[in-house]
Amino acid sequence: MSASTVDRRPGGPFLVGRGLLKNYGPYQALAGVDLAIHTGEVMAIVGPSGSGKTTLLHVLAGILRPDGGEVLLDGHRIDQLGEAKRSALRRHEFGFVFQQGMLVGELTAEENTALPLLLAGANRKQALAGARDWLARLGLGGLEKRLPGELSGGQAQRVAIARALAHSPKVIFADEPTGALDTRTGEETTQALFAAAAATQAAVVIVTHDRELAAKAGRIVEIRDGLITGGVMVG
Template sequence: MSAAPPDNDVLWARGIVKSHQGTPALRGVSLGVREGEVLAVTGPRGSGKSTLLGCLSALLPVDEGEVWFNSSPVHTLGRAGRERLRRDRFGFVGSEPHLVPELTARENVALPLLLAGAGGKAAYTAADEWLERLDIGELAKVRPERLVQGQRQRIAVARALAPLPPVVFADDPTAPLHRETAEQVLRILTSAARSHQLTLVLATHDPELVRYADRTVALVDGRLTGPAAPVPRGPAAPGMTGATAVPAAGR
């Protein structure tokens, strides 16, 4: 086994290869993600962005190569180990919300906290806080079937953030949203990550959204084509003002 990655890399991949039914999706990708960083992975549809996030988040086993999380090997874990890692350490937001239809918005957001052993009061308090921060507090008692897609997606973002996982993966999370709503949700997502020192790995094909990241890398045909230009934080990014910063949770 090779040496572990640098201590300041919360995620680290070396030479990862992944195919889907014989079709190459990743072709020897190596990447480090620093603790507390907001990293955007860009590229056209079909470039391997979702597969890369799947491998980094332990959703998909790699065919070849190594993936590390906090200096612990992920690529050697079996299915049960990968499931525990995702449940206990990672948050995930996809382009579809995948909410539990029988549960209200509040119950959906509280669910991962309850599964992790949090008490009911703490779980529901956190759920209420995050729904308010995403401007959907009034929908707490509403079930997903009565909501429009943009509202459901905000609930999915709140659900990913409520447990304050060390790493949040966001795979094209604003795809179903109108531009104004997409910008607002991404501002909240990135500012929440920074205020809580979470690492955020964001995959997007929208070049307008990468300005919210600290750094970008580009994927084309399953290969990294080199880092994009650094993107400044905070005031240099349009719309990022002190008013949008998310305060630390009172828990």
């Protein structure tokens, strides 16, 4: 599947931010952002360092609470939830891929992948079986027992993608997912992420400095000084 043809929007917006404000002392990271994410779409959020793009991702994902505005998931506000409920929401509804993968060094590839399922209360045997299935789908069959230190950078990021998808999230948030990879490995990792998400109809929201990566998304949103300054559909 081509990474340039992954914008699938069968339904309306299911994750919406309205009038989002976020301050860090005197610094205003978000200055009134409105953004809607549709089922199954791939969106890239771009902008210079300090523009507010990572803060926006964290607010949409319920990691941070906004100082103003609201975040709605399937029409229900999540920004007003307490930390315990937002944590549960992240475990069940969202998946995360970070620049460095953030795998647990003492756990094997299959154990890292199974973590979201285990945290959600799944049977260990079933969780590991599901993890192995995702690893195989991402081209990592035979590497299930390897520790993160025994994997290449691209392999480790594929494990992180498998972990993000293992519990069938509605949206995957990816913060500079190829930032620590060389160009070829980054391209392969991007293809793997988009294809795997397409298989489950999960939306993908990517924060990136990489314009080439952004161009492979279905929609590019640009943020500067805490405000959305532009957006374009790709392809």
